[in-house]
Amino acid sequence: MIKLNEKELNNIEGGAAVSTGIGIGLIVSAVVIFLSGIIRGYTNPEACNVKGN
Numbered sequence: 484m485i486k487l488n489e490k491e492l493n494n495i496e497g498g499a500a501v502s503t504g505i506g507i508g509l510i511v512s513a514v515v516i517f518l519s520g521i522i523r524g525y526t527n528p529e530a531c532n533v534k535g536n
């Protein structure tokens with residue numbers, strides 16, 4: 484095991500912050516889009532355009 488000095492300790496970089504931020508942003512965006520679709524469905528209901536044989 485190697486002991487790190489103060490300069491080496493300050494230069495340690497992690498990679499989870501960026502990917503975590505992107506993941507949270509995608510989840511929030513998906514929830515907002517889903518909820519806006521539900522609200523639009525209740526406020527502006529439309530009939531299905533399915534033609535029977």
